[in-house]
Amino acid sequence: xxxxxxxxxxxxxxxxxxxxxxxxxxxxxxxxxxxxxxxxxxxxxxxxxxxxxxxxxxxxxxxxxxxxxxxxxxxxxxxxxxxxxxxxxxxxxxxxxxxxxxxxxxxxxxxxxxxxxxxxxxxxxxxxxxxxxxxxxxxxxxxxxxxxxxxxxxxxxxxxxxxxxxxxxxxxxxxxxxxxxxxxxxxxxxxxxxxxxxxxxxxxxxxx
Amino acid sequence: xxxxxxxxxxxxxxxxxxxxxxxxxxxxxxxxxxxxxxxxxxxxxxxxxxxxxxxxxxxxxxxxxxxxxxxxxxxxxxxxxxxxxxxxxxxxxxxxxxxxxxxxxxxxxxxxxxxxxxxxxxxxxxxxxxxxxxxxxxxxxxxxxxxxxxxxxxxxxxxxxxxxxxxxxxxxxxxxxxxxxxxxxxxxxxxxxxxxxxxxxxxxxxxxxxxxxxxxxxxxxxxxxxxxxxxxxxxxxxxxxxxxxxxxxxxxxxxxxxxxxxxxxxxxxxxxxxxxxxxxxxxxxxxxxxxxxxxxxxxxxxxxxxxxxxxxxxxxxxxxxxxxxxxxxxxxxxxxxxxxxxxxxxxxxxxxxxxxxxxxxxxxxxxxxxxxxxxxxxxxxxxxxxxxxxxxxxxxxxxxxxxxxxxxxxxxxxxxxxxxxxxxxxxxxxxx
Numbered sequence: 001x002x003x004x005x006x007x008x009x010x011x012x013x014x015x016x017x018x019x020x021x022x023x024x025x026x027x028x029x030x031x032x033x034x035x036x037x038x039x040x041x042x043x044x045x046x047x048x049x050x051x052x053x054x055x056x057x058x059x060x061x062x063x064x065x066x067x068x069x070x071x072x073x074x075x076x077x078x079x080x081x082x083x084x085x086x087x088x089x090x091x092x093x094x095x096x097x098x099x100x101x102x103x104x105x106x107x108x109x110x111x112x113x114x115x116x117x118x119x120x121x122x123x124x125x126x127x128x129x130x131x132x133x134x135x136x137x138x139x140x141x142x143x144x145x146x147x148x149x150x151x152x153x154x155x156x157x158x159x160x161x162x163x164x165x166x167x168x169x170x171x172x173x174x175x176x177x178x179x180x181x182x183x184x185x186x187x188x189x190x191x192x193x194x195x196x197x198x199x200x201x202x203x204x205x206x207x208x
Numbered sequence: 209x210x211x212x213x214x215x216x217x218x219x220x221x222x223x224x225x226x227x228x229x230x231x232x233x234x235x236x237x238x239x240x241x242x243x244x245x246x247x248x249x250x251x252x253x254x255x256x257x258x259x260x261x262x263x264x265x266x267x268x269x270x271x272x273x274x275x276x277x278x279x280x281x282x283x284x285x286x287x288x289x290x291x292x293x294x295x296x297x298x299x300x301x302x303x304x305x306x307x308x309x310x311x312x313x314x315x316x317x318x319x320x321x322x323x324x325x326x327x328x329x330x331x332x333x334x335x336x337x338x339x340x341x342x343x344x345x346x347x348x349x350x351x352x353x354x355x356x357x358x359x360x361x362x363x364x365x366x367x368x369x370x371x372x373x374x375x376x377x378x379x380x381x382x383x384x385x386x387x388x389x390x391x392x393x394x395x396x397x398x399x400x401x402x403x404x405x406x407x408x409x410x411x412x413x414x415x416x417x418x419x420x421x422x423x424x425x426x427x428x429x430x431x432x433x434x435x436x437x438x439x440x441x442x443x444x445x446x447x448x449x450x451x452x453x454x455x456x457x458x459x460x461x462x463x464x465x466x467x468x469x470x471x472x473x474x475x476x477x478x479x480x481x482x483x484x485x486x487x488x489x490x491x492x493x494x495x496x497x498x499x500x501x502x503x504x505x506x507x508x509x510x511x512x513x514x515x516x517x518x519x520x521x522x523x524x525x526x527x528x529x530x531x532x533x534x535x536x537x538x539x540x541x542x543x544x545x546x547x548x549x550x551x552x553x554x555x556x557x558x559x560x561x562x563x564x565x566x567x568x569x570x571x572x573x574x575x576x577x578x579x580x581x582x583x584x585x586x587x588x589x590x591x592x593x594x595x596x597x598x599x600x601x602x603x604x605x606x607x608x609x610x611x612x613x614x615x616x617x618x619x620x621x622x623x624x625x626x627x628x629x630x631x632x633x634x635x636x637x638x639x640x
Contacts, residue, residue, distance in 0.1 A: 036460075036501045040552075041530025041544030042414075047552055055550050086414065086530065088465035 005107040007207035009065065016065045022206050025099035032089045033057040039083035039093050049076040053083060053093050056100070069109040074101035075116040106203065118145060128192060131182030136175040212286055212393065214243055216302045216629055219622045220395035221245065222293050223569075225253025226608055227600025228401035229275050230615035231622070235399075236284035238619075240626055243393060245291045245307055250353035251279070253403055255608060257336060257427065259434040262482040263512045268608075269352055276354045289355065294390070296398065296577035300595030301629045305393045311386035313360035313370075318381040320348060320356040327376035328369045332361055334438065337431045340446075341438035346373045351436055360384075396629045397595040397622035400579075400587060401615060404566035404601040407462035407469055414531035415461065415562060421447035422540050423532060423560045426457075426479050433486040443490050445559050447538040452494070452558030455487055456542055458529050459500040463565030471584045473565030474605045477504045480563045481516045488521050497523045497555070499542065506607075527553075532560065566605050597621045 012019035020027040033054060040052030051059065051073045059068050074097040083093040101120070104110050110117045122145065126138045143158075144151030155162075165171040182188050214220075217240070221232040224246030232244040244251070252275075255268045279285055288307065295306040314324075324346035331342040336349045345364035348356070358381075364370050365384065374382040406427045409417035417423050422445050424432075435441040445452050457480040462468040477500070484496040503524070505513035516522055527546040533554075535541045540560045545552050568585040575581075580590035586605075587598035599618035600611035 034501060035547045036528035037526075037545045037547050037550075038528045038530050040550070041527070052545055052550060054545070054547065086467070088460070088467065088528070090466045 002108055004203070004207055005109065008107070008203075011207055014063065016063045016068070017061050019065070019206075020060050020100075020103075023203050024096065024103045026092050026095045027099060029091050029096060030057050030060050032091055034089060036088060038086045038088065039091075042082045042086045044080055044082065045076050045078065049073045053097065056097075066109075068100070069104040069107060070111060072111055072114055074098065074104065075110070075114045075120070077101075115145075128189075130179060131185060131188045132180050134175050134179040136171055136173070137179065139171075212243065212288075212391070214241070214393040214395060216394050216396045217241060217626050218243060218393070218395045219397050219399060219619075219626060220293075220303070220305055220393065221399045221401060221599075223253070223401035223403055223600075223602070224248070224251035224287065224289070225401060225403045225600065225611075226255045226272075226275075227403060227602070227611045227615040228253070228399070229279065230612045231399045231401055231599045231619040232285055232287075233275065233278050233282065234616050234619035235623055236282045237278070238623055240284060240623055242285045243395070244285060244287045245293055246287065246289045247292050248349070249290050249312060249357075249359045250349050250355070251276075251287060251289065252354065256350060256352075257338075257431060259430050259437070259486065260482065261608060262478045263509055265482065265485060273352065276352075279354070287355075290359075293576055296596070300625060301396050303395045303398060303595065305395055305398075307391050307393060309389040309391060311362070311388055312357065313362075313365065313384055313386050314358045314381050315383050315386075316357065316381075317379045318357040319379050320358060321378065322348075322358075323376045323378060324358055324360070324373040324382065327372040328364065329372075330361070330364050330367070330369050332363065337438040338425070338428050340428055340431055345369050357381075397597065397625040398577075399597050399599050399615070399618045399622050400602050401599040401618075402569045402602050404605070405569050407473075407564045407567050409461065409562050409564050411468060412462055412562070415458065415529070415560075416532045416534070416540075417562060420532060420534050420538070420540050420560075421445070422452070422538055422558065423562065425461075425562050425564045426476065426483065427564070429483055429486070429561045430479075433483075433490055441490065443486070443494075443559075445538070450558075451491060453491065454557045454559075455491075455494060455496050456540075456555070456557040456560045457483065457496060457498045457563055458542075458560060459498065459503075459563045460528060461562035461564045464501065469565050469567055469584065471565075471586075471605060472504060474504065474506060475607045476563035476565055478506070478509055478512070478607065480561070481505065481509075481513055483561065484516055484519065484522045488519065495521045495523070497525055497557070499525050499527055499529050499544075501526075501528050525553075566601060568602060570602070595622070595625045 020030055035054055037054050040054050049072055051071050056068060056073055077097040079094050081094055087093060122141050127133050143154040219235045219240050219242045221228050221244045224244050229251055232242045236242040252272050258268045261268055290310040290312055292308045293305060294308050296303055298304050325344045328344045328346045330345035333339040334341050334343040345361040346358055348358050370384055409425050431437040432439050432443050463473040480498055487494040487496045503513055525546055526548050527544045529542045530544040533541045535556050539556045542555045572581050580588045580592050582588050587602050597618040599615040603614055
């Protein structure tokens with residue numbers, strides 16, 4: 001993975017913007033940013049992250065490759081879409097942030113202690129195993145995200161909530177055994193595999 | 209009103225703002241017959257609602273008086289006020305036009321003495337002052353209005369106020385039996401100059417124009433500074449009538465924004481720079497903070513911008529404000545992140561002026577004849593428009609200077625059409 005990172009950094013040396021346009025989903029729209037700052041001011045995460053979207057976009061243009069890809073910003077996006085709604089140039093900011101996150105992950109540059117990156121992986125694994133989100137399993141895996149001890153503690157603290165959800169049929173206990181799935185599970189997996197292949201091939205090709 | 213003579217050698221000018229007046233006068237002074245149709249009870253349009261022009265900071269009334277005089281003395285020009293074009297049919301060189309004339313309830317005997325205003329009780333929001341104050345049901349829009357004829361608001365017709373106004377009139381000028389008329393006109397060419405309207409600030413939800421008293425628009429601020437305006441030239445906070453000290457201007461309020469108006473309205477930067485002069489002149493210890501994406505002081509006005517930059521009472525903050533909240537004492541609080549350093553701010557002000565942009569007055573769907581418009585709703589120059597030529601802000605977001613240039617150009621195009629019509633009309637046949 002770090003070889004790929006090295007290869008891409010060398011290939012696009014001095015032009016990180018081009019690298020983003022070529023390899024990040026909707027990365028070409030970064031060029032449309034006019035630095036008005038409405039996205040930054042509208043973000044509910046406010047000061048709780050390192051770089052605002054507008055700053056990230058400017059850093060991309062300013063060739064700050066390492067800083068951008070190692071930033072925690074794209075991992076803090078909650079996908080509330082406030083920035084997209086208000087952006088005067090209709091930049092798909094949320095999508096670009098997720099695109100950058102995916103790209104940083106591919107290059108193994110995600111901050112090691114980033115909890116939302118961990119969560120994202122758990123969510124992805126949960127979703128892709130059967131094509132449907134298994135909320136019971138996702139919840140449990142989140143409780144135990146930081147070890148067994150903490151997991152038990154969190155589970156005990158949320159006991160009442162869990163029971164109420166069961167009572168009102170917001171959570172099904174039988175999800176623990178298998179759980180529901182898409183009709184054509186193997187087809188679904190083949191599709192994901194193909195998509196990943198296309199994406200990898202394109203980025204591999206760009207690195208050469 | 210039925211004694212108007214109009215042939216296919218007449219030029220119809222729609223809209224009596226600065227562009228319409230300019231086009232009408234240029235064509236009339238070139239010897240053409242011109243009919244000017246204006247929706248309001250007076251000509252002059254938005255220009256009459258301005259306190260001062262940029263860059264010279266002189267009063268628009270001055271130039272308007274010259275135009276009024278030119279209009280008064282020119283026999284080729286007929287002005288119809290309270291009139292609206294409802295239909296245009298035919299082709300270049302031969303148009304048939306329907307015009308709706310609304311009743312004014314006051315005839316030409318009016319001496320503008322104002323006794324009807326005193327006699328009437330009913331009051332309505334003043335359109336001229338963007339609803340900042342009230343006017344009587346019998347009124348004249350502003351002191352220098354042309355024609356100098358009062359109007360009765362149709363909402364008082366049939367009430368006691370109408371009779372009171374009639375009884376108070378010493379000149380026998382009030383005619384309560386006037387009714388709406390529709391007249392047919394001919395014209396060879398049409399100059400379309402219906403101008404602009406301020407973008408509706410209520411649509412910019414995050415700025416809370418509809419929720420916060422002390423968030424106003426630039427056109428309202430303009431009226432406040434006018435000595436003849438709703439506050440007699442005093443700048444006041446709508447919430448408590450106090451004089452604001454800290455004032456913020458938000459640029460691109462609606463403009464350059466794909467959620468609202470896609471285009472740059474071109475005048476708002478200069479308008480706000482101009483309005484910082486009002487703050488300095490009319491408010492003791494007043495300060496102006498301008499929030500902007502980038503300042504577009506178009507071409508020659510760069511020096512005006514530079515002078516304002518040197519002013520200690522004016523601060524420039526490079527940031528499009530994300531949203532406004534309301535703090536204590538109804539003070540608007542501006543929230544956002546600036547672009548020069550990426551500092552997060554929550555700045556409190558006494559009053560906020562939204563520099564709203566301009567949008568064309570007439571929507572394509574309401575247009576009385578087929579017309580080619582761009583996606584912003586401005587009329588394009590196109591063969592398909594035949595003998596209809598856009599002038600001023602119907603064609604683009606323009607300042608007064610450029611609107612007049614555009615009007616003169618359109619007048620010339622209209623005159624060319626009339627000359628072609630004239631060359632083949634029967635009365636010229638013998639001469640050939």
